[in-house]
């Protein structure tokens with residue numbers, strides 16, 4: 248097949264892991280006869296430095312035209328003093344909002360081979376965990392109005408608004424149920440219905456939508472209880488669906504189950520043809536520039552792109568299997584270091600994956 252992909256590596260380790268994912272894709276192209284055409288653009292701190300804005304119009308227009316954006320990560324201490332609305336990370340928020348990418352899929356896999364390095368006990372991981380967090384991405388507290396910081400008699404007051412309409416809740420829940428039907432037919436809806444009104448609406452909509460999917464088992468958890476269950480009994484989960492803020496926090500927590508934030512991919516889409524693929528990690532300023540970053544989250548993100556945007560299921564699976572084999576064969580970057588095994592760099596880890604591609 249032939250496909251165009253807009254590519255933005257971003258900042259920090261984004262520029263280190265992106266070329267590695269493209270190397271894996273190049274091998275897939277070579278073996279399977281596909282042609283992927285990459286159109287690179289600047290998004291994030293690098294775009295501020297080059298053009299004065301984190302999301303230049305050209306980048307937005309390119310994504311609009313191409314429809315598929317493979318993204319690395321953006322942000323870093325160099326841009327910490329930029330006003331909040333112009334920060335590199337807002338570029339992503341704008342892309343998500345502009346194209347109404349309301350579904351953010353974050354698969355969490357605890358691979359059995361990594362059990363010795365996980366902060367949770369091996370018995371919790373069992374034969375390996377596999378669940379997906381569906382995070383609502385285009386609404387909630389990150390976008391709610393009003394928000395701001397104002398001066399007051401007791402000092403400054405910061406405020407944000409968490410808001411969801413029934414329609415916004417319903418569409419992301421439906422995406423979760425459709426996903427569960429292709430998996431183990433179980434949905435856990437997560438809210439804070441005992442304390443906040445927006446979650447009461449979420450819960451009521453979730454109960455109603457669940458009735459339309461009698462073949463899928465549903466349970467409802469409060470976010471605080473869910474945070475505990477994710478580390479105590481994660482094997483109960485198949486598809487977890489929740490709002491933007493809760494999903495943001497839960498998926499970082501789930502990073503501990505996968506061994507590292509550097510292991511986790513994500514895909515975001517809406518009802519249209521646009522999709523954004525990005526690893527969940529940030530720019531890791533503490534290790535950036537040294538070739539130490541774990542490229543697996545980025546590589547698995549590229550696999551998600553093959554699966555969801557191009558329906559190249561076999562190729563995506565081959566990448567996932569090659570990652571498993573590289574880990575089983577003892578390859579470890581610093582973030583998943585294990586006693587008795589050498590630590591490899593970003594490039595060597597990718598070499599290990601490419602050498603194990605069987606497609």
Ligand code: NAD
Nearest residue numbers: 320321322323336508509528529530531533534540541582
């Ligand atoms: P981070 O994800 O960059 O790093 C957290 C920790 O995980 C660090 O110790 C880092 O070294 C480690 N880590 C992350 N990815 C790794 C990888 N692939 N390999 C090895 N180790 C890895 O989060 P942070 O430190 O909170 O944020 C750093 C910067 O990234 C900030 O400017 C933040 O705003 C930005 N950020 C961007 C995104 C994004 O672009 N989507 C997401 C999160 C954070």
